[in-house]
Structures are given as structure tokens and as C-alpha cells.
Amino acid sequence: MNIHQTLPIYENKKDILYLLEKYSTLIIIGTTGCGKTTQIPKYLWESGWADGGRQIVCTQPRRISTVSVATRVADEMNQSVGKTVGYSVRFDEQIDDNLTRIKYTTDGMLLREMMLDPLLLRYSVIMVDEAHERSLNTDMLFGLLKKIQKARFLKKSENSRIDELKLIISSATLQVEQLQKYFQNSYILTIGKGQRIYPVDIMYLEEPCINYLDKCYHTVIDIQNSQPPGDILVFLTGKEEIDTLIERLDNFFSTQKSKISVVLLALYSQMSMEKQLKVFQQTNPSMTRKVIVSTNVAETSLTIDGIVYVVDCGFIKIKSYSPLEAMESLVVVPVSQSSANQRSGRAGRNRPGKCYRLYTEDSFSKLDHNLIPEISRSNLTPLILQLKNMGIDNILNFDFLTLPPTNNLASALETLYKLGAIDDNGKLTETGGILSEFPLDPQLSKVLLTSQRFHCTFECLIIVSMLSLQSNLYDIQSHSHRKDVLIRQGDHLTLLNIFQQFQQSNYSKSWCKSRQINYKSMTMALKIKNQLQAYLKKFSIPIQSIQDTDEKDLTIPIRKCIVAGFFNNIVRLQSDGTYKSIGNPLLDNLYIHPISVLSLQNSSPFLLYNEILYTTKRFIKDLIVIEPEWLIK
């Protein structure tokens, strides 16, 4: 028997093909490992869905899984990836325009494609995978795909060359009634459990615990002292908790003698690749026991073999957005039932396992089934600009699976209006059209676009690339490691200097390391810069440097461009030494974050910030000094 025929999905092959002929949308429920992601596109290809130059596309929420699944499917077909099976993610593409019939891509990439080909006519079937995660891009895809499906259905009657668009929505959880109602003429198909999943014993606390970090500590020690060999995966909410637990466990185990020694490993996405890979290194289970203390990365993004015990603290750190303060922040909230189940499932990949939930069974039953979708707790400015680009003028009428809070929609529209991206009627302007094409936050695109007028595109391109990094630039906060790169006039100019010196060092890893600058972040900034450069060329924007002008203070034009994008983020010095927003009365008592170069010495009456952090105080960071008269425009 062929190995692929042992996957549970094989039994459903005929059903899937039949149901897809009959219904417009097929909703497939199947657990991880059931083979839906790898096998369904292949079945469709075999049965002719990619004939006549058409393609089958399958979207993923993440880059890594997109590349790895495409590679695996190509491998199963004894081909290299980029022939019949290809992938397309940002910065990396393996597609042959003539040969590729099955394409894996990120949902963000498919959204980009829609801007060029609004009906996505090359695709006969679009499969949206991991729909239960409800990522921002997945939710946006839902609304747009539904619209495309309708439009193609209507056009089909007038133009025989246009095909109906078939959708497959695949989800790991059972809560799909909402999806079935949402997609017309849809059908739910449940696929048998993955054969490779073993049973996991779930243990709850008798009494709720006060300090879950403490409870984690004792639970790990108990497992080590009383349970047979097998690695442990602990879920916590963030880096600091992880480091604390590891330190405490290290102190304990270093004084203990036992037959099986313990290896303590942290896991979070900010870590360097080398450190992450340690988690995957095989150890001899009769000699050592790995204890991996992780954030949510291990719940969805990374899968580690050999885990037998899972310890679940019951909490998760998520993004939350306040439109009134125009501020995103992170909050710790109880996990959802589906997250908890996903976490416990990590214990049963290789053999039966155990999961210790550090809360009571009663608390579990009271948890929400799913978290609030990301679209309801995000800044929607970029998303709405993209919708406007696709001709969706009335955002309130857009068919969101979950309608985001009206406040978030309103504040996004207001920002777009102030940026000049939409007009009084809410229609996309010419500027807005250009802004939406850049793979950037609209405010950053605006800085870049404005730089043409001030002849400093070369400098702004670098600053914008550095600002659009989502991860930490500095490994250690202290300035003392970076004295030679700091520019006292502001953080943006420091970012520019860091990038240029990094380039002069020939992109040296050790140059970064000796200054405690994150190398991963710097290489990402370089990739972003190169990509943006291509877009500038597309819009015929020359990359002029301010150095080539006869400007006296070279920083003034650069600072003016930043104001053009971030005019909402201006603060004024008050008599007590704190800053207050000039536009938003809610933003008061703001302190300069110690990581800013302006924390070293500053008494400027007006500053512009790029970020507010709400920790012990409200801190503003990524700052430059500005002149109030620049604001009148």
C-alpha cells in the first residue's frame, strides 16, 4: 500500500471531489496530521481542476509552513519544488509560470495578488487552511473570496471562459456552523482523526492556584521525580516568565542528583535561529530529559517531537487595540478551550502523553471556545486601505465574518483621511492608491512618498525599513554597548546610522553582536529595503540622497517627512517634565523611554514618537525633535 493511502484523508477522497462539484464551498474539519493540507490539492490536480492553464492554490497563515508543506508535496511527487508544486511567500518564490499547477502561499500574498487580479481568475479552487486560527489576513480573505465567488458566478453566465470559483475552508476545530452560514451553498465534511495522534491524559487542579509560575515550578519537579522518561513542554505567556522559571528550575536541579539529567531550554520567536534549533536536537531519553519552556510559538508555529508531558499555565498574551488612544498593547488573558486542546495535543505526537492543566476542570468548562478574532483587536488602518484599493468603498457594508468594533473602523478611516488616502466621500485618492501598494503601514508609506518632494528618499527608505521591523532591534537595552552608533538628535537618525554602518561592516554578524544589535532584525531590514526599492522604481520615484543637496541642516527634510506620516503622534513638553499629546487629550503623562537616545539628554518642547508602551508608566519611544511650525500644513 502506498504510504499516502494510509492517511485518514484517503477515505474521503471521493467525497471531497464529489462534494466540490456539487457545492460552491466545502468546509473541511480535520485535525493536524490528517493530511488535508498536503493531499487535497493533489487530489484536485489529479482530477483535472488544474487543467487548461488553471491553478489550485492553498493558503497558510505563516511563511514557514507554506514553504515546508510545498516542499513536502513536491517531494511526494518525486519532483523538486517549483515545478508542478510551487510556493510564493514574501522574499521567496518557487514558481514556474508554465509548469506550476499547485501553489502554496501565505494568505497575505494572496491578498496582494488580488490587487492585480481582482477576480483571481487563474485559480479554479482556493483552499484556505488553518481557518480556525482566524488570523487578520484569513478573515480579510473570507470577505473578499465570498465577493469574488459571487462575481465570478454572475460573470460565468455572460462569459463562458470564466469559471466558477470553488472554495475549500479547512479548520481544525468543530465550531464551523458560523462558517457554513457565512458561505452560501456550503457543505461541512469531517475527516477521520489523524492516526498519528495518541491519547493524552488531562489532569486538572483540585483547587485554583494563586501563582501559576510557582505551580509550574513544582509540577515540572514532580514530573521529573515521579514520571517515566519523556520530554516536558511548558506553556507560559512571555519571555520574562520563561527566563524566571528556567532560572529557578536550574537552581533546583543543579543541586539534585538523579539518573536522568534535565536540560532546560527556552523557546520564543525572538530567539536566534541557533538557539531555537537546540530545542529540536535529539537527546537520549534514558540519559536526559528536555524541559522546553515556551510561549505560544510551540502551540501553532513549531512542532517538537518527543514531548510526552505538557504543562499548561492556562494563560496567553495577546494583542489588544484601543482606538481612542490609537494604541496597541499586550494583555495576558485566559486561554480559549481550543488553545488548551491544541496545547495538550502536543503531548501525544509520538506516544500516549499527559497534560497538566494548572487550573480546575470547572474553570476549563467556563473558558471561551475561541479567542476574540484578531480582526476585532487590531489597528485596521492597513486593512481598510487595502480594501479601498480593491474598490470596497462602503466598509460598513463589507461582509466581515466577525464585524470589528465600529470604533476601530472609524478611527482607521479618520487616519486614512488625514493621510490623504481617501477623500470626503471615503473614496480612494491617487495618493491612497500609491500608499496601498507598498507593503508597509500606510503611515510609513506616506513618509516614503513624501520624501520625494524633500529629496531624501535614500535616507527615508532606510528609516522606514528599520521602523517597519516588528521585532526587537536591540538584544540588550543599555546604551553603553552602542555608544559609537548613537545620534543624539533622535532615534530615527540613529536607526539610519545603524543601518549604514551595518552595510559598511559588510553585513557583519559580529558587528551586530558587539553592539547588542539583533542580527536577525538587521537582515530583515535589509530585505525590506530591497523590496521597497523595487516598488519605488515601479512608481518612478528616484532615490535621491539629501547629502547631494545644498540643504544646511540635513536632518530637517528627513524630519519633515516623518511628520507627514506621523502627525498624529506629536507631543508637547509640560512644566512637570512629562509630555502630552497635542491632538489626543487621553494621552497625557508620557515619559521618554530609557531606550530612546533622547533619554540621555533632552529638553525639546516638541517631539514625535513612533510608539507608545504602557508598562510601569506610559513611555514613548522612537523619537525625534520637531518644530511646531512644520505642523501647519
Place this chain on the structure above:
DNA sequence: CCTACATTC
């Protein structure tokens, strides 16, 4: 003086 989940174009 310092509280960064995870993603994506």
C-alpha cells in the same frame, strides 16, 4: 530608568 505573544505584505 527599563514588563517584547504570534504573524504577514
